Amino acid sequence: xxxxxxxxxxxxxxxxxxxxxxxxxxxxxxxxxxxxxxxxxxxxxxxxxxxxxxxxxxxxxxxxxxxxxxxxxxxxxxxxxxxxxxxxxxxxxxxxxxxxxxxxxxxxxxxxxxxxxxxxxxxxxxxxxxxxxxxxxxxxxxxxxxxxxxxxxxxxxxxxxxxxxxxxxxxxxxxxxxxxxxxxxxxxxxxxxxxxxxxxxxx
Numbered sequence: 493x494x495x496x497x498x499x500x501x502x503x504x505x506x507x508x509x510x511x512x513x514x515x516x517x518x519x520x521x522x523x524x525x526x527x528x529x530x531x532x533x534x535x536x537x538x539x540x541x542x543x544x545x546x547x548x549x550x551x552x553x554x555x556x557x558x559x560x561x562x563x564x565x566x567x568x569x570x571x572x573x574x575x576x577x578x579x580x581x582x583x584x585x586x587x588x589x590x591x592x593x594x595x596x597x598x599x600x601x602x603x604x605x606x607x608x609x610x611x612x613x614x615x616x617x618x619x620x621x622x623x624x625x626x627x628x629x630x631x632x633x634x635x636x637x638x639x640x641x642x643x644x645x646x647x648x649x650x651x652x653x654x655x656x657x658x659x660x661x662x663x664x665x666x667x668x669x670x671x672x673x674x675x676x677x678x679x680x681x682x683x684x685x686x687x688x689x690x691x692x693x694x695x
Contacts, residue, residue, distance in 0.1 A: 522588045525664065525693045526571045532689040535577035542572050542585060543617045552608035554601040555626055558656045558667045559643050560616045563587045564597040567665075575686050579674050582686050585667040594663045598637055601658055602628075605641050622646040632684075634691045635659045640682070645671075655682045661694040 527537045542563070547556035554564045561583030563570055568588050575582040589597065611624035623643045631638035637660040645654050653676060656669040668690065670682040 527573050532686045535575040537573050537575045540572045540574040547614040549612050552604050552612035555604040556614040559654050561669050580670050582670045587665045589663045594665050632687050635661045657682050666690050
């Protein structure tokens with residue numbers, strides 16, 4: 493689990509995300525590391541676009557970004573995928589950072605979860621959402637650094653659990669978030685099939 497940082501804001505750390513217009517996929521290794529087709533068992537992977545996310549409190553921004561399917565900070569390039577299957581929709585965003593920038597993004601996420609456990613609000617593609625019960629969860633192994641988190645998101649009066657993991661391998665971070673479709677099982681989690689497939693491609 494990443495350690496938290498000080499009281500710096502997202503702006504101070506350069507962690508506010510770049511816009512979708514500039515956060516584009518570049519050809520090369522990052523595309524090769526992205527999931528495709530049916531590489532995650534039980535899921536169909538397609539190309540997608542990152543949403544426009546604005547978080548009401550700077551301190552909570554990293555948590556809001558990953559829970560909404562967005563990157564943290566200003567990576568040099570990104571690719572966005574959506575995996576659908578098993579009554580779950582999963583956003584998988586790969587971000588390639590300049591040297592020494594991936595670790596601060598992970599640290600900022602840890603700090604945000606610690607400081608914003610009581611909740612915060614955000615707009616996602618213009619829709620207001622409330623995020624509550626934000627907490628860390630066990631993270632998968634098999635990479636340089638990993639972090640798991642959960643929250644309950646309220647949209648138009650409906651509350652839904654959201655789970656996410658951040659997986660760092662060197663200067664690359666995979667942000668994986670999952671939302672259930674239909675009824676919510678008690679053991680709802682980020683699908684292991686997606687996480688395992690992405691870890692394999694990062695290795």
